[in-house]
Amino acid sequence: MVIRRRTLIVVVLVAVAGAWLIQPPGANQSAHYVSIQSLASGHRNVDRLSHDAIDLAWTDGHYHAAKSPGLDLLLAPVTVAFRHAGVTFNNTPPSTWLETATPPVAATAHDIWLLTLFGALLPAIILMLLVSVEAERLRPGTGPIAALTIGAGSLMLPFSTELFSHALSATLGFAGFTLLARTGRDASPRYRRMAVAGLLLGFAVVTEYPLALLALVSFVFVATETNRLRKLLALSVGSVVGVLPLPIYAWWAYGNPLHSTYAGAVLEAGKSGHDVLGANGNGFFGITTPDFHALLELLLSGRGLFVVTPVAAVGIVGLVELARRGQRAYAFAGLATFAAFLAYDCAYWTPFGGAAPGPRFLVPVLPFLAIGVAVAWGSMRRIVAPLLIASVVTLTVETSTSPLLVVTTTSVWWYRFRHGAFVATLGDATGTWQGRTSIAVFIAAIAVALVVGIGRPSVSAKGAATTMTTFVAWFCVSELAPPLFYIDLGTHRQTGALVATAIAVVAAVAIRSAWRGQCLHALATLTPMSVALLPTLRGAIGINAVLVTLSAVVAAAPWLRPYLARARVAQGSVGDLWKRSSHA
Secondary structure: OOOOHHHHHHHHHHHHHHHHEEOOOOHHHHHHHHHHHHHHOOOOOOHHHHHHOOOEEEEOOEEEEOOOOHHHHHHHHHHHHHHHOOOOOOOOOOOOOOOOOOHHHHHHHHHHHHHHHHHHHHHHHHHHHHHHHHHHHHOOOOHHHHHHHHHHOOOHHHHOOOOOOHHHHHHHHHHHHHHHHHHHOOOOOOHHHHHHHHHHHHHHHHHOHHHHHHHHHHHHHHHOOOOHHHHHHHHHHHHHHHHOHHHHHHHHHHOOOOOOOOOOEEEEOOOOOOOEEOOOOOOEOOEOOOOHHHHHHHHHOOOOHHHHOOHHHHHHHHHHHHHHOOOHHHHHHHHHHHHHHHHHHHHEOOOOOOOEOOOHHHHHHHHHHHHHHHHHHOOOHHHHHHHHHHHHHHHHHHHHOOOOEOOOOOHHHHHHHHOOOOOEEHHHHHOOOOHHHHHHHHHHHHHHHHHHHHOOOOOOHHHHHHHHHHHHHHHHHHHHHHHHHHHHHHHOOOHHHHHHHHHHHHHHHHHHHHHOOOHHHHHHHHHHHHHHHOOOOOOOHHHHHHHHHHHHHHHHHHHHHHHHHHHHHHHHHHHHHHHHHHHO
16 A cells, blocks of 8 residues: 555645635535434434424424435434533524524534534545555556545535535445455455445445445446355445444334335425425436436536536546556446446436535545546646646635535636635634635645645646647636526527537547647637637527537548548549540
8 A cells, every 4th residue: 555745745735624614504414413413312303403404304293314324323423422522512503504604503514514524524535545545556656646636626625524425425435346346356355355345335325325326336346256256245245234224223213124214305394394295206216217418417517527627527538548558347347337326317306416516426436537537647647737727726716615506607606706705714713814814724725735736747838738728628618518508498408408518529629639739720629619708609509509510620620631632532533534535
C-alpha cells in the first residue's frame, strides 16, 4: 500500500475545508437528524420530532424517516456518546434552508454539522485514501491526482459537508469492491477477505438501497474468476451478514422484517402532516422505465454530471484505457457500475433526488471515475488538467454558497458567490472570522490542494494551446446545453436535449483534435457554435441546431477530405472520357 506525501497533503487540506463549513439544514438532513435522535433515545418512530423533518413516511399511525437506515444506525451511538459528554442537541426546524442567522436554526445547523463530521466527512476522507491507494496500484504515481479528483473534483466535495448517506454508502461499496478485486486476483485467495468484502457491500445496501447494483456487479466480477464457487460462497455469506441489520431494524421499528422504509412516504404534508402518501408510488418504489430525456438531463443540464464535473467524462475514457492496459475485468466492472446506476437514475421518478448539487444517485460511481481520471492522467494530462480545474472551481463555488438547488442552472451559485451569500463556517460559529474572511479559509484550502494535487506543470506552447482549447470546449457545453433543457420543459419535447447532445459530441471531437495536436482545427470546429454564446441566441433551439451543424461539418472535414479527393479524381476521369468521346 502506497500513500504519497502529496496525497496526504491533499487529503488533509480537503478534510479541513470540509470541516470548516456549516451547511444550512434541509429536507434530507433533517430526516436523518430526527431519525438519529430518535434511535439514540430508543424510540421506534420519530413522532416526537416529526415537526422538525420533511422527508417522512406515515405507517400505522406513526412517522418514520423515509430513508435507508444505515447512516442513522451508525450515528445513533455517536449521538449517545455526545450526550454523555454533555452535548445538548437542538430540535428547531428551519423556515428556510438559508436562514442560519436565526439562533435556533443555527443551533440545529451546528448539531447537524457535528454529526456530518462522522457520517459524511470521515467516510469521504477514507474514500480519498482508498481511491489514491487503488490508483497507485493500477498506475503508479497517480495517487495525488486520484485523491484530488474524488475529494475536490467530484460531487463528493459538497456531500462531504452535508448529512446525506451518499458518502458513507459510496465508501462502503468501493471498499468492498476493492477488497474483493485484490483478493480475487491472489494466487491463493483468502476467503475471509472475500467475506469481509461481502460484509461491506451488504451494509452499503443498508445505507443506500441502490448499492445493490454495485453488489450485483461485484458478484458478476467474482464469477469471471477461477475457483469461483468458493469465492462466491464466501462473498454471499458476508453479504447476508452485512445486510442483516436491515430486516432486524424493520422488525423492531415496524413489526415486519420485510417492510421498506420508503413505504408510505409523504408526498404532500397538508394540514394533517400526511394528507397525500405515495411519494414513491409509481412503479417499483418510484422506479419505472428509463427515460431518454432524463438520461441526457442527468449528464448535460445545468446540474448535469458532465457540466458540473466535466472531469467525470475523462473518467470514462480512462476506464477504457485501463481495459486496454490489461485490467479488463476491473475496467468493465467500473463501466458496468456507471451504466447500471445511470439506467436506474433515469428511471427514477425524480432523477436528481430533489434539491441537490448534481445527480446525487450517481455518487457511488464516482470512485470508479476517479480511478479512470488517474489512469488517463499519464497520457492525457493536457486534457485532464483544465477539466479538473473547472470541476474544482465549480464545486468550490457551489459548496461555499449552499449546494442544494432545485433549479437546473448553476447561475444561482455564481450569483451568491459574487454577492457574498456564503454558508456559515466554523469561524462564524466561534467568532474568530466573519463573512468573506471566514469563507476564504475554505477557498484557500481547496486552492492549495489543487496546486499540490496537480503538481508542477510542464509549460509549452502546444500544451497551453491544448489546455485552452479544452477549456473553451467545456465552456461552450456548460453555457449552451443547459438553456436548451429549459425550452424542453416548456414545450414538452426532446429537441433541446438532442441539440445539447450534439453540442457535447462536437465539443468532444474538438477536444480529441486538440489532444492530437490539431488545435487550429479544434478552434475552427468550436467557432461556429460559439456564436450561440451571444445573449440573444442562447436557448434558441433552431439557431443552435444550425450552428452546431456547421461546427460538425468543420469537425468532419479531415474525414471527408479523402472522399472529396476521390470524387474530384472520378469527376476528372469522367470529364476526360466525355472530351474523348466528343472528339471522336
